Amino acid sequence: MSSTTGGTGRSTGTGSAFGRIRRWYGANPLHLLALLAAFALAGYAVRAVVAAGQWRGFAEWFVVAIVAHDLLLFPLYSLADLSMRRLLPGWVSRKGRTGPARPAAAGPPLVNYVRIPVAFSLLLLMVFFPLILGLSQPQYHRASGLGTQPYLWRWLATTGLMFAISAAVYALRLRRASARSRKEQPPAT
């Protein structure tokens, strides 16, 4: 994530102790002190987790959270986005291959009117999946006396609404674009 190191740009004589530390460490010694302080604070918090006898699950979830995002979620959504763009009209690859033929009217690109509602919907699913998929039904019922049944329908309804809004905005922009192109190129008589 980060390659450049912080620290002030103070110039130092190569012979001084400060300069030697700087060359050996790769940044201002203050950088080292600040990082050590941060590690000490985090270590103190982890010590309490160890004392509570819960460090294993804690550490696992910490690592799994990073791996799941950086090496699973990110590649998956990037791949999904790329695949979707290939299926839509107007796609041109680096080698000049194109997606399905583009409709005659040159409107705004369709891609964002598809991927934004898709992304919204998947985001809601990712956040509320225990309720939407009914996974937390037993504990949710014990706590609230209610069922998780409504959440699937509410999520589907929200998704439908977002696609409808997106389609409406796209249709509007398409009409505006075609009206503009008609004005610019009056039909030959």
Add this chain to the structure above:
Amino acid sequence: MQRAARMRRAARMRGEARRRRAARRRRAIRASAAAEFNRAAALVRRAADVARHPAEHPPPGPFRPGTWRSPLRGLWLTSLLAVILLAGLTILAVTGLLSYAAYDPLLPGNDQTPGAGLLRFYLFSWPTHPSWLYRADQGVHVTLGLALVPVVLVKLWSVLPRLFAWPPVRSLAQILERLSLIMVVGGVLFEFATGILNIQNYYVFPFSFYTAHLYGAWVFIAGFVIHVALKFPRMVAGLRSRSLRRELRTPLAATQPEEPDPEGLRPARPAAPTISRRGLLAAVGGASLTLAAIVVGQSIGGLSRRTALLAPRGLSAAGPHELPVNRTAASIGLTAADVGTGYRLTLVGARTVTLTREQLLAMPQYAVELPIACVEGWSYSCRWTGVRLSDLARLAGMPQPAAAQVESIQQVGPFRAAALSGAQVGDPQSLLAVTLNGRVLPWDHGYPARTIIPNAPGVHNTKWVSKITFLKQV
């Protein structure tokens, strides 16, 4: 004769042709062997070069700068998302730490994380006024947390090429800084995951929520503070590198990649944009607002409750009593015998007093309008009537206790008891309530009597109260 000579000549020619073919074959073999050798030598030279200068030879895939093509990645975009998160995550941390203080962990039995040690340095006696403070604190904590999910995801997207920076390490300073990023990225993902699962009662984690969410927060805070300290100047430079107003006026057709930056966030070979920068920002902002809109109703009530579609205690969660239930009577195995005519309330102070429900109803009754505000973010304001806790303290012969221990009929489970401070017991709004919104307290809400304390976390309003012990000192 002639025929024999012809045959000899033909044989000679065949022999020559054979020899020529063989020579050609030999030459071809020699040439291909030489080519193979050259290829092998080039590979060896390249391997030696890679071994000598690994920094200049990233492995294939995400380690090659050419893999990253998005023309929107760049220092300005990352800095803009960073400044939003700097404000947002700071508010999340402060509201979260305040919530810990709201549990009054210094009173006996209240601390869910008794090993916190020095991390309790800032704790103070939680006030009873304003009575909406805890409600606002947790409403902001949960709603803002959910609204920041898309911002966190896009911020991580914007800096993800840095995870695969080649060479992976340049100096000791950089190794340590990358390690500190585990605290930031792991911390934010861990905190969001545990918080989001907890508000939906999806307890799949192999640890106590309180333990993990508090200590995870401190690991995150440690990484966050150092990350902000080290990156702040670069963030300011990034924000100054472009004008937000101009970006918001730039359509897709005019969207250009940012200038190359020292962090290498802008790709070396940006592709043609498929969305404008303002389009991406609108999508992120829209997603944040959508998330907030479909949950905030569980915290602020009114008309917004009707749009609280996906909030765990939003639309239709309130039930007939206009207040969602937390822990049903059935789930703790409460029976009619526990709360029927045999019910007794025991008060322990300078003397011990036992009251029936009828005797409780015969005492002076007071009405208050107070919210039940859950750590999970939902809160509902209700009308309650009941007996003042201070009147009960006087009845037990201890008019100004230092603290009180309130216990439930519920025998097991977390929060079957809560310790209240002297200020909480003494507040004229603190009641042992017997009605809710004008009706007899329902079973699920703590019949025959429950405490309602202004500004206390929901679980400190003990249901099915059976015993109150007033303490002279803590």
